[in-house]
Amino acid sequence: MKVMRLKILLLAWGLGFLALFGLLAFVAIFISNEEDSTGSDGLIGDGGSISVSADVLKHQPMVEKYAKEYGISEYVSTLLAIIQVESGGKLSDVMQSSESLGLPPNSLDTEASIQQGTKYFADLVRSAEASGVDGNAVTQAYNYGGAFIDYVAKRGKQYSFELAQSFAKERSGGSKVTYTNPIAVKKNGGWRYLYGNMFYVDLVSQYFTSPQFDDEIVQIVMDEALKYEGFPYVFGGDNPSTSFDCSGLTQWSYRKAGINLPRTAQQQYDVTEHISLSEAKPGDLVFFHSTYNSGTYVTHVGIYVGNNRMYNAGDPIGYADLTTAYWQKHLIGAGRIKQ
Template identity: 50%
Template sequence: MKRVKWIICALCILFPVFLLFICGVMLIGVSDESEDGDPVHASGLGLSDKVREYAAFVGDTAAEYNIHEYEKYLLAIMMVETGGEGNDPMQSLGNSGLTEEEKTPSESIKAAVAYFAMLLQKADTLGCDLDAVIQAYNYGAGYIDYISVRGKAHTFQLSCDFASSKCGGRKVKYDNPVAIAQNGGWRYEYGNMFYVYLVKQYLESEPLPADTANAVLAEAYKYQGWKYVWGGSSPQTSFDCSGLTQWCFGQAGISLPRTAQEQYEAVQHLELEEAQPGDLVFFTKTYKTDNYITHVGIYAGNGRMFHAGNPIGFADLNTSFWKEHFVCIGRVSAPSQ
């Protein structure tokens, strides 16, 4: 009987120790896998109205430093930093010596553009890539030096290594969706190792190259007059609206999701005034469904779209029906070369 009691007591002592050991192994496993691969991030999220208010001034200031082509990166950085709010929307005046009352958006933008231009020059001299410049806006110019002797191209692993080296590996909770998807929701205490990927979410896409847009539209025009077929997605079946867009873009080397709602979620959203041939056009409540987006067409220029109506063909976007149900233009990214 004493032996049984001794065994029970031993188990009571050893079992919690065993559990702690297992939990420790699990935690080590989580931290080890956290830096594998580039983080998955959204794209085409769009800029806030506050950021767009500064677009002209950012562009003019960038032109003064001969970096006008980087305007969209500066605006995306502003979106990540503050969303355009406050007297220091670029968060560039922290070491300026100015009081909060003395800081102004114009001074913030000027300082940020000057700093970004300096980073570009440094990266060019050392042969480093643009992602290194973007990350250095957050980390400091020393990151470009760090990258320059480690392959000259930014990677997420290098970003993590740099941050870890600056803070002794200390981690803090970080509930940004990009971080949660990558490692469960943490970052190193120094800077933000996800910065490049946060900025890329807000980069405005360029219109499709003319030859690509023409190829998409030329494929679509082959089916003018064909009947609308619910669920149709190829010339063998004819098409519904999203089936037509998916097929035509696919023939030009661009992969789109299958449904109109999914296509809406995969592209950048713009106003009608910004539409270019080859953009998508989205509508809501054209029929009863739980989905927000119910119809999609391809912008053909001059206020018209080509779409799978019944029959398939052109439609004038200025008519009352389409104006009533219009949601936005969708900018599709060109395929990588």
């Protein structure tokens, strides 16, 4: 879910977590998590690299099996990150999903835990899609329960830490508990409300890492663009204060690397060297037609990141799979910026 990447400043805590569970090292893996919605306004899955322990990684085949069964293959890395948070891959009930069945904690064996945890997460994804709620709310709801989806839906449909905090406050009656996790220390001075874990999105997100590119300019562009993953699409938006539309995001991100693009998708198409998608490299732009009635041929643009994937201002901002029927129907091709 969006969102959801390694917080560099918290890496030391992550290593400490490993030591607590007796883990010797993290294993960096790449899992292709691609959008499987039919349009640019669907719930976007997470993407990029994820650092999890070897004990968690060994559960990947079973996670993939049940993610496929329940139709959420694009969330495999999120599920693995949840395992890292819940058990470090060490306990039998690796996803701590017994309670979602009304059972006492640690009642399930490993496969039953993964099956139930994945099914529960899939149910939350469906609920979020129906309510128009973003992916981070789904991740928090894995800890809080499905009522959090409705809570966010009634308050702007976009997850925020403030919403997670207010939900916990209401459910706990304002009761607090000391909590020494560095995330809690950083955000709340070392306490949280006595209901669930209002830092759950941060705990899961810290295991995600930004994709790395060989080209320095592309890395600068993506480092900037990824700051806004999970932000809503805003027509006419061209800066972090307003959020972004598609060409506003590309213009803003490339400007950080010293490249000035014109404002609209059509104008950006006009100033690039037109190439086929098969020739595209990370950092090229990808263009689409007829995604809405704008009076121009080119109506949408994204940043190509390799492996038939792009990063774009959908709703919310995030990754998308260019091989899906929707994008193939509207694809024009790629464009290389002339320098």
